[in-house]
Amino acid sequence: MAESADNLEAILCRNGTETPEPVKAEVSGTIPPWLQGTLLRNGPGLFTIGNSSYDHWFDGMALIHSFTFKDGEVYYRSKFLKSDTYKKNITANRIVVTEFGTLSVPDPCKNIFSKAFTYLLKVIPNFTDNNLINIIRYGDDYYASSEIQYINQINPLTLDTTGRVNYRNHIALNLATSHPHYDDEGNTYNMGTAIIGLGKPKYVIFKVPAHATDLKDKKNLKNPALKNLQQICSIPFRSTLFPSYFHSFGMTENYIIFVEQPFKLDIVRLATAQIRGVTWGRCLKFDQDDNTLFHVINKKTGKALSTKFYGNAFVVFHHINAYEEDGHVVFDLITYKDNSLYDMFYIKNMRENRTSNKSSKDISPPICQRFVLPINADFKGNSLGSNLVTLENTSSTAALQKDGSVYCTPETLFQGLELPEINYKYNGKKYRYFYGSRVEWLPQSNKIAKVDTATKTHIEWTEEDCFPSEPKFVASPGAVDEDDGVVLSSVVSVNPQKPPFMLVLDAKDFTEIARATINFPVHLDLHGLFIPQSS
Template structure:
């Protein structure tokens, strides 16, 4: 079942369908180390910041790329820098801090890189003798706690997270670093994703890996809501966390990489894609002098498998849902409609791009150098897959099982217990002019796991996002905010307190530019019209980041 059994529905890849770029500008200023601003500073307001917005826009991402003479190799390796735009009564203040992770502290004390990251292997201590340095090659590298990917929430507490077994609890007001949390002290996992899902009952779901002599498993984790007494204590609390389902890898020697997963009101879907992690290379990578990014390979000879799990019972479906090789980082939304599970996600046909985001590539010169790199990258586009939930021995073979109105996605039973799916494209050709999209966000609080109409994302007409997009999944039309030389962060939707419609609210994004020093601003768009309401200008340089959240309790 791991081999691709069906032809692709399109002869052209998403990269080939998007226009080739020419004359792109250099983005090096967006991936250089920044200085922290621990004490809140005022911003200059242009336009109007709606007075009903009351909270903090929290952002995470790499912010320091060297220690002493040592330089990181990959963008993912930079030390975590947390940013806070506090919004109240139409005014905005800004502050930032580096996460005081063990990695940051140890690197700072030694003034060199002593903890390995995704794309950078820490070299042996030059003060050791030759024999000691040789032996250090055979020591198992410890996972980093450089949590530079996202802000997440468990039992009411905020944490910053990456994709190892470590998180760091943080204070969302002061950005103070608190205790390190080790997932393996609560449940049997070796790592966890930085993209959990939140249930309306207060519980949180996530995915984590585990490997042992019995094989490699993808584990669905549930963390229960906080207890009233525990909520009063100022300490990390993941008590009650449990694994509700363990999914064995299709190839235990080469499990798949994943960044997120799908959740609806009753189901979780794990997408096992053909980006493979070679475990033998992983165990030997330090001896070979290779970073973790070198043990990941794109293997399009394999299919993509969708593992369907009832998140209330933990029971995995016996049906094998699969499609051709594809690459996905971020899910948009999923919901149930009649006897079907509808899944929307950002997908591409080439999974080799993760290892290519080296700082050397990102800092290429304007023109031909950066054009060549950008034109080689995969472009992700929004897709819809539909899983038929009622598949049994009576299901007809080689017949489209998707009967939803106006739905172009298909699902066919190719043999008993196996269903091959093709997707519907959730866009028209206009999106191609924006280079595809990523970093999708919805009105999560009201519409996650439910039928929805709109999502917000970044367009990628450059290596980093150069536009903001509002997508209508009903009409496939889009609205855009795009200006030359301005590079927006992942958009975050904040609902109006008197909202009556799905898009009643604002979209927040941090805008940076390589063209002028200290010209960052927080952008506030009307989510319905996608027109600018106001901006809060702050005289700091902020590197291009990853993910963020809006903390209404800020």
């Protein structure tokens, strides 16, 4: 495994290449005839520009990929996101825009000796627009996204970058997540953070309607869906100078679940970051002595439940799913004991871990946990410390405290899985299965798995020298069973004799249905979405 780790680190940190015209893959097996559409993927793909290199894996310039399924064939193409950051860096032939873990030298901000918060006001609005994390749909448009106030619109067919959008032109926020939710009507829900310069610091939850129904001349209007963006609510920070970091959130039929975790952004440290020569990634800290607060917000009224639900300190990046059952809100997420996962992806640490033969035992492992919040419990009829959870088949607890708050402990569903995926038709609904990257070695898994939450069992796919990306579930037309469909994953290999391929698995038993081999370089990515042909 050490040799594979060595080769994988080289693959992860190499510069990717564009494949601007569609390349037909070589299909072995049989791709279901109903599988028609495009899988869009996003991730870092350019790590060295001129003589400068990025310090963190999450800083590389975004490389957009598409895998188009048509009549049993697969076509691959890729293009770098032509963000303003990309253009500036390429023109200068060096890194001139600061990223999460990499300082530009020199930094484009010239007012580095101004007062701390004056500097902060200048930096945040002019932050990088290198959207390398995910693909978001707003209305009929698609955007490359990261965790900043900018998103870049892309053409899902050609992968051309067609324009940049500033969230601040539509809503007052500085940061936004790359993991929104979509309801059955096609509306998009997302949330972000308003830090400074936009009124009182707060978290903001907003909705983008599926259709711009109130706008005239919608065909000639740029970003029509965003013109109808609606703020659902705002939530004040627990601590004005230490807002919680968040990467995703949960959504049920009636509620938004926001986990305010003790993994925090130090605002003062951020305000003076350039003066001290540190990146904003170094302004995040985990407070193990704090607790985690669970906010439950009514989607229609924008009001949060008055009961304070909380749990022990942990770090969370990805939610799996959430739903309501018999007066409870159930939400599943992947937790860590600390923030060592982000630190591990500093390229220097990746190399040191590999050369010193460190393993995943040195890093807090991901644990899939289930929390259950009794939102309709009768507190008056229960004694202090009693478990308010009345659902069967769960070991999650919620104990009433003297101050009227409820302390929650989770049930462990599974250990060692990240990048979770579900049948999205069950998003916000009671479900049984989720899929993800099976983490037994970091920084990247060489397995993908399907977890059964009812039986607490799992099945896996793996192949020697192969490293699959985040799995994506696509349901069969007219499917009745939750796991009736396929799981797609882009796979790269550390074996130079084995080219990359798109893997197609039967979602029920994880048997391989087909693979589409691509005789061009494909870079390992992060997240994406599947666009059916009819969309």
